[in-house]
Amino acid sequence: xxxxxxxxxxxxxxxxxxxxxxxxxxxxxxxxxxxxxxxxxxxxxxxxxxxxxxxxxxxxxxxxxxxxxxxxxxxxxxxxxxxxxxxxxxxxxxxxxxxxxxxxxxxxxxxxxxxxxxxxxxxxxxxxxxxxxxxxxxxxxxxxxxxxxxxxxxxxxxxxxxxxxxxxxxxxxxxxxxxxxxxxxxxxxxxxxxxxxxxxxxxxxxxxxxxxxxxxxxxxxxxxxxxxxxxxxxxxxxxxxxxxxxxxxxxxxxxxxxxxxxxxxxxxxxxxxxxxxxxxxxxxxxxxxxxxxxxxxxxxxxx
Amino acid sequence: xxxxxxxxxxxxxxxxxxxxxxxxxxxxxxxxxxxxxxxxxxxxxxxxxxxxxxxxxxxxxxxxxxxxxxxxxxxxxxxxxxxxxxxxxxxxxxxxxxxxxxxxxxxxxxxxxxxxxxxxxxxxxxxxxxxxxxxxxxxxxxxxxxxxxxxxxxxxxxxxxxxxxxxxxxxxxxxxxxxxxxxxxxxxxxxxxxxxxxxxxxxxxxxxxxxxxxxxxxxxxxxxxxxxxxxxxxxxxxxxxxxxxxxxxxxxxxxxxxxxxxxxxxxxxxxxxxxxxxxxxx
Numbered sequence: 001x002x003x004x005x006x007x008x009x010x011x012x013x014x015x016x017x018x019x020x021x022x023x024x025x026x027x028x029x030x031x032x033x034x035x036x037x038x039x040x041x042x043x044x045x046x047x048x049x050x051x052x053x054x055x056x057x058x059x060x061x062x063x064x065x066x067x068x069x070x071x072x073x074x075x076x077x078x079x080x081x082x083x084x085x086x087x088x089x090x091x092x093x094x095x096x097x098x099x100x101x102x103x104x105x106x107x108x109x110x111x112x113x114x115x116x117x118x119x120x121x122x123x124x125x126x127x128x129x130x131x132x133x134x135x136x137x138x139x140x141x142x143x144x145x146x147x148x149x150x151x152x153x154x155x156x157x158x159x160x161x162x163x164x165x166x167x168x169x170x171x172x173x174x175x176x177x178x179x180x181x182x183x184x185x186x187x188x189x190x191x192x193x194x195x196x197x198x199x200x201x202x203x204x205x206x207x208x209x210x211x212x213x214x215x216x217x218x219x220x221x222x223x224x225x226x227x228x229x230x231x232x233x234x235x236x237x238x239x240x241x242x243x244x245x246x247x248x249x250x251x252x253x254x255x256x257x258x259x260x261x262x263x264x265x266x267x268x269x270x271x272x273x274x275x276x277x278x279x280x281x282x283x284x285x286x287x288x289x290x291x292x293x294x295x296x297x298x299x300x301x302x303x
Numbered sequence: 304x305x306x307x308x309x310x311x312x313x314x315x316x317x318x319x320x321x322x323x324x325x326x327x328x329x330x331x332x333x334x335x336x337x338x339x340x341x342x343x344x345x346x347x348x349x350x351x352x353x354x355x356x357x358x359x360x361x362x363x364x365x366x367x368x369x370x371x372x373x374x375x376x377x378x379x380x381x382x383x384x385x386x387x388x389x390x391x392x393x394x395x396x397x398x399x400x401x402x403x404x405x406x407x408x409x410x411x412x413x414x415x416x417x418x419x420x421x422x423x424x425x426x427x428x429x430x431x432x433x434x435x436x437x438x439x440x441x442x443x444x445x446x447x448x449x450x451x452x453x454x455x456x457x458x459x460x461x462x463x464x465x466x467x468x469x470x471x472x473x474x475x476x477x478x479x480x481x482x483x484x485x486x487x488x489x490x491x492x493x494x495x496x497x498x499x500x501x502x503x504x505x506x507x508x509x510x511x512x513x514x515x516x517x518x519x520x521x522x523x524x525x526x527x528x529x530x531x532x533x534x535x536x537x538x539x540x541x542x543x544x545x546x547x548x549x550x551x552x553x554x555x556x557x558x559x560x561x562x563x564x565x566x567x568x569x570x571x572x573x574x575x576x577x578x579x580x581x582x583x584x585x
Contacts, residue, residue, distance in 0.1 A: 020482070020487050020488040020489075021407045021409070021488060023487070023488065023489065024402070024403055024406075024407050024488045024489065024492075025403060025407060025409055027399075027489070028399035028400060028402060028403045028492075029399075029400055029403050029415070031395075031396045031399065031400070032396050032397065032399065032400035032419065032459055032463065033400075033415070033419075035396060035452065035455055035456040035459065036418075036419055036422060036456050036459050036460075038437070038456070039434060039437070039452055039453045039455075039456035039457070040421075040422050040430070040456050040457060041421070042433075042437070043430035043431075043433035043434045043437060044425075044429065044430045044433075046430070046433035046436070046437070047429065047430050047432065047433045050432070050433060057432075057435075057436060100328075103324075104325075104328065107321055107324075107325060108325075118325060118329060120571060121329060121332055121333060122328065122329075122332055123575060124332070124336070124564070124567065125332060125336075127513060127563060127567050127574060128517075128560055128563060129516070129517035129519070129535055129560070129563070130517065130519065131517070131519050131535040131538060131539065132535075132538070132556055132559060132560045135538065135539075135542060135552065135556050136335050136336070136339050136556060137335065139338075139339065139342065139549055139552070139553060140335050140338070142547075142549065144351065144547070145347075145350050145351050145354060145547070145549045146354065147334070147335070147338055147354050147355065149354075150354045150355065179331065179332065179335070183332075187575060236426075239426065240426035240428060242428060242519070242520055243517075243519040243520065243535070246519070246539070247539065247542070261426070261428040261520075264428060264431075265428075265520070268432055269431060269432060269435070269524060274432050274433075274436070277432045278432050278433065281428070281429040281430055281431070281432060281433075282429070284425070284426075284428065284429045285425050285429040285430070288424055288425040288426070288429070289424050289425060292424045
């Protein structure tokens with residue numbers, strides 16, 4: 001990260017102040033380093049180690065099976081389904097959520113009565129807990145009592161149980177994801193729009209550019225950094241998605257709506273298959289880190 | 304943007320489309336929330352025939368039963384304890400580290416900072432099994448701390464980055480002057496840095512609080528006793544017990560998201576600024 005800071009203390013007080021700095025170093029840094037190492041870094045290392053064992057978590061791991069856990073994971077159909085679902089989430093984030101968020105941001109960044117209220121309304125789903133959101137939508141989708149069912153019945157049709165069918169469960173989850181997260185991306189864009197250099201837009205207008213030309217050739221290009229950021233969050237978010245899936249479908253039916261993390265939970269954690277679960281964790285970790293570094297290198301070089 | 308002509312030209316069809324579009328999105332967002340709140344006021348029978356509209360007869364009993372139950376308050380209390388501990392520890396530990404990174408030059412400083420920011424790159428879920436075993440071996444399984452400490456550890460990276468950026472903007476002539484006058488680094492931190500940094504502490508505190516308040520995976524893995532469950536776990540248990548008595552579940556959901564919504568309405572600015580700034584500047 002950042003460049004080395006210039007020395008702060010002037011030469012005159014270097015002697016005594018170094019003691020002060022040493023005290024700070026010794027007292028202030030270790031708690032953070034210790035907590036971070038113990039609960040973040042070491043577990044990742046241990047996941048790599050445990051993933052080479054067949055182990056139920058009790059006693060010491062002794063049954064070394066090398067890379068077999070990885071082979072088992074890659075041979076599981078549900079793993080590929082989970083991966084496909086993560087891909088679907090990313091696709092929907094990019095093709096539906098991002099354009100929606102951008103359009104709304106362009107509308108609501110302008111000042112008119114009700115704009116602020118609408119912004120807040122659209123942002124509200126983002127601060128609700130995933131669990132609560134999932135439960136609300138399991139009601140919305142419920143085949144007997146739900147909102148969707150009553151619309152269907154109003155047209156005299158048999159109400160579908162959207163979450164109970166392998167054909168529709170993932171689609172239903174995707175709609176909830178858009179519902180919950182578009183407001184966050186919209187706010188990112190609004191914040192960016194409000195800090196844009198207005199003189200560039202005015203200059204374009206004075207030069208005779210129409211509204212849509214200004215939008216296309218001035219405003220959107222100025223938003224590219226924010227768009228790249230929004231894409232980054234959408235992808236990282238998709239790789240972490242878990243809480244939302246559990247109340248809706250628990251990854252089912254027949255693994256059709258698992259994400260990587262719910263697959264990890266259902267197959268590793270809830271059955272205490274430590275080795276197998278760790279292998280999934282390591283795969284997820286590698287995916288996240290590879291993605292983050294590649295993306296930063298390719299798309300976010302200047303930030 | 305040139306918005307003036309748009310808002311003042313009532314017969315421009317673009318305005319109509321825009322209003323229509325905003326209205327549709329608003330309905331899409333608001334209807335599930337409203338139906339949840341209203342659903343809690345209905346009987347199960349009415350819910351089935353009238354899930355959208357206002358209740359014909361307002362059934363206060365659903366809400367009252369929950370509000371007078373010990374269970375609801377216990378869930379909120381557990382969540383409050385876990386979130387408060389997480390926020391407090393995160394703020395203390397992260398601000399100390401951020402202060403060191405901002406004001407003390409030492410060998411390896413930027414390397415250590417990069418090390419800590421690795422935490423931004425992957426979710427807690429990747430290492431949750433070894434984390435479970437670590438917490439178990441430390442004897443912290445089924446305690447608040449078993450949830451709090453990993454949550455603090457995972458929120459450090461973002462918090463330190465945000466705090467350090469702010470601390471560095473405090474003019475260091477101030478620090479120089481204080482040091483010349485015989486003030487120690489630690490006193491400077493306590494009496495100058497922290498009081499000057501209230502806005503960023505509030506922002507970091509809000510992000511951490513919302514994340515911890517809503518967290519599900521870590522408590523799910525670390526806690527086994529119902530009496531310790533925070534509300535996201537408790538509400539899942541509740542839903543399991545009353546599987547299709549949706550009027551009760553909806554009332555319960557409403558009451559559990561109520562604190563979040565009140566907090567949001569009270570501290571909108573902080574929350575929006577915090578959650579988006581946290582994202583942008585991370």
